[in-house]
Amino acid sequence: MAIKDLPKEEYVLPGSAACPGCPATIALRTVLKALGKRTILVIPAWWTAVIQSWYPHTSFKVPILNIAFEAAAAAASGVSSGLKVLGEKDINVVVWAGDGGTYDIGIQALSGALERNTDFIYICYNNQIYSNTGIQRSGATPYAAWTTTTVGGKREFNKDMGAIVMAHRIPYVATACISYPEDLYKKVMKAKEIRGPKYIEILTPCPPGWRFSMDKTVEVGRLAVETGAWPLYEYENGKMSFNGFSKLILEGKVKRKPIEEWLKMQGRFRNLFKPKRDEERIRRIEEFIERMWEDFRSKV
Amino acid sequence: MIKYDVVTTISYPKKGAMGKTGGWRAFKPILDKEKCVRCLRCWIFCPEGAIIRKEDDSVEIDYDYCKGCGICANECRVKAISMVREESK
Numbered sequence: 001m002a003i004k005d006l007p008k009e010e011y012v013l014p015g016s017a018a019c020p021g022c023p024a025t026i027a028l029r030t031v032l033k034a035l036g037k038r039t040i041l042v043i044p045a046w047w048t049a050v051i052q053s054w055y056p057h058t059s060f061k062v063p064i065l066n067i068a069f070e071a072a073a074a075a076a077s078g079v080s081s082g083l084k085v086l087g088e089k090d091i092n093v094v095v096w097a098g099d100g101g102t103y104d105i106g107i108q109a110l111s112g113a114l115e116r117n118t119d120f121i122y123i124c125y126n127n128q129i130y131s132n133t134g135i136q137r138s139g140a141t142p143y144a145a146w147t148t149t150t151v152g153g154k155r156e157f158n159k160d161m162g163a164i165v166m167a168h169r170i171p172y173v174a175t176a177c178i179s180y181p182e183d184l185y186k187k188v189m190k191a192k193e194i195r196g197p198k199y200i201e202i203l204t205p206c207p208p209g210w211r212f213s214m215d216k217t218v219e220v221g222r223l224a225v226e227t228g229a230w231p232l233y234e235y236e237n238g239k240m241s242f243n244g245f246s247k248l249i250l251e252g253k254v255k256r257k258p259i260e261e262w263l264k265m266q267g268r269f270r271n272l273f274k275p276k277r278d279e280e281r282i283r284r285i286e287e288f289i290e291r292m293w294e295d296f297r298s299k300v
Numbered sequence: 301m302i303k304y305d306v307v308t309t310i311s312y313p314k315k316g317a318m319g320k321t322g323g324w325r326a327f328k329p330i331l332d333k334e335k336c337v338r339c340l341r342c343w344i345f346c347p348e349g350a351i352i353r354k355e356d357d358s359v360e361i362d363y364d365y366c367k368g369c370g371i372c373a374n375e376c377r378v379k380a381i382s383m384v385r386e387e388s389k
Contacts, residue, residue: 003340004357014349014365015316020324021369025347053317061313181344215370215383218345 001182007033016059018051021214023178023204023221025051027125028060028096030181031202034188037062039092040079044072044106046098047132048125069105072097073113076120084119092192093120100130102201103139103161114168114197121191121198124161127206135209142229143288144281146211146268153271153281157288165199166235172198173235178205179221183232183244190234203230211267220265228256228289231296240299250296259286316365321348325368327383329361335380342372342381 011032018025024047032039041064043049049066053059067075072095080093097106102124110122129147130136137147137154140161144153166173172194176184184202191198205220207213212220224230225245232246241247248254260282263269272278301312338357350366351359361372373381 003344006344008353010349012349013313013315013317014362015318015321016348017318018347020347020367021371022347025349026345026371029347029349030344052311055309055311057314057317058311059313059317213370215374217347217369217371218375 001186003182006030006181006185009033009036011037011061013059013061016051017053019208019214021207021217022051023127023206023217024048024125026178026181026217027184027202027204030178030184031094031096031123031188032060032062034185035062035092035094035192038090039063039094040065042067042072042076042079042093042095044069044095044097044101045132046101048096048098050132069101071109072101072106073109073118073120073122076122077113077116077118080118080120095120095122097122097124098131099124099126099128099140099161100138102126103159107164110165111168114165114170114199118197119195121188121200124199124201125204126161126201127204127209128158129206129209131206131209143285144269144272144278146271147209153269160292161201162233162235166240168197169238170197170199171195171236174200175203175231175233176200177203177221177225177230177232179218179225180232180244187234209268211270212265216265220262223257223262223265226257227259227262228293229259229262231292233296240296242296242300249293250300256289256293259289320364321367322362322364325366325386327368327370328363328386329366329368329370329372329381330384331359331361332380332382333358335378337378337380339377341375341377345371345375347371 012029039062076093076095126140128140130138135147136149139159141154143157172191174187232243234241242250249256343351343353350362370383373383
């Protein structure tokens with residue numbers, strides 16, 4: 001599949017409230033191209049609720065249910081059941097929540113919806129921070145990253161949300177990155193055809209939050225995959241498989257690029273390099289990523 | 301457009317819900333149509349959807365809404381887009 005094969009139809013209208021270079025609208029444009037107009041989005045209180053723009057207008061061409069931060073997955077369960085009672089078929093119920101709303105605040109509602117076997121797609125838009133409220137740490141923030149609440153760099157490593165979701169043994173789990181739109185499109189198309197709960201997590205580099213120039217959004221995402229900091233995988237019928245560049249890394253056909261290339265592009269990791277190189281913390285990051293890949297190799 | 305008769309407040313879709321966001325721009329993307337190979341990378345990566353894809357897969361920039369982030373210029377493999385500082389209005 002090439003970029004040319006993606007549908008022309010747009011569901012995100014120009015002139016929204018998003019910052020220039022925002023990865024949220026890049027991701028949402030591709031995701032909605034795959035989902036089509038028979039889609040209901042459930043959006044908790046986060047950045048995308050802002051991008052929708054102000055009443056009485058919205059920048060999105062699909063119906064949206066705005067709901068409290070912790071309730072997105074629960075609300076989607078309600079929408080999904082409601083549609084069943086009305087006899088409506090082929091409507092995609094999709095939660096579009098951030099990493100704060102997924103890893104931290106929304107995790108109990110998400111876990112419940114997965115356990116109840118709700119027929120919906122849960123998309124976690126992972127920019128590794130609470131960006132809407134001004135860049136605070138979340139459970140997805142990586143080790144040593146600066147945020148306004150981790151000024152010297154975060155002391156803890158991020159959680160493995162993919163593994164938490166897979167532990168619910170749902171039919172489909174996938175990770176994607178905005179820099180690979182064909183891969184993201186294919187995964188959403190696949191999720192659409194499966195009944196039951198589906199979970200897709202998209203890595204979305206945030207220029208003001210990660211401290212890089214706004215024209216580099218896609219490049220930073222691509223480097224995250226090429227350095228192995230972000231894996232692209234799918235989990236179906238209890239089995240994991242890897243896609244694109246991540247498949248080559250897993251099979252040992254290419255060597256991951258050094259993690260430093262990705263770290264150095266982002267101002268949030270500046271404390272690792274200035275005033276002097278922090279060998280200890282860089283080594284810990286490298287070890288963490290290597291361990292993650294060894295763990296993947298043992299699962300495939 | 302269908303208007304719905306419901307008790308709760310609802311918003312309706314509109315192009316330019318925040319006005320003509322082209323005014324936010326500091327740098328303007330200029331497309332060199334001679335160099336363009338119609339790969340559509342700029343179109344799919346534009347956060348704003350401000351790159352218009354035409355029937356023949358050629359592209360055009362919608363300056364009314366382009367916020368000037370420069371992703372299109374950074375992602376273009378044949379360097380057909382260059383960023384030029386906006387002149388003061």
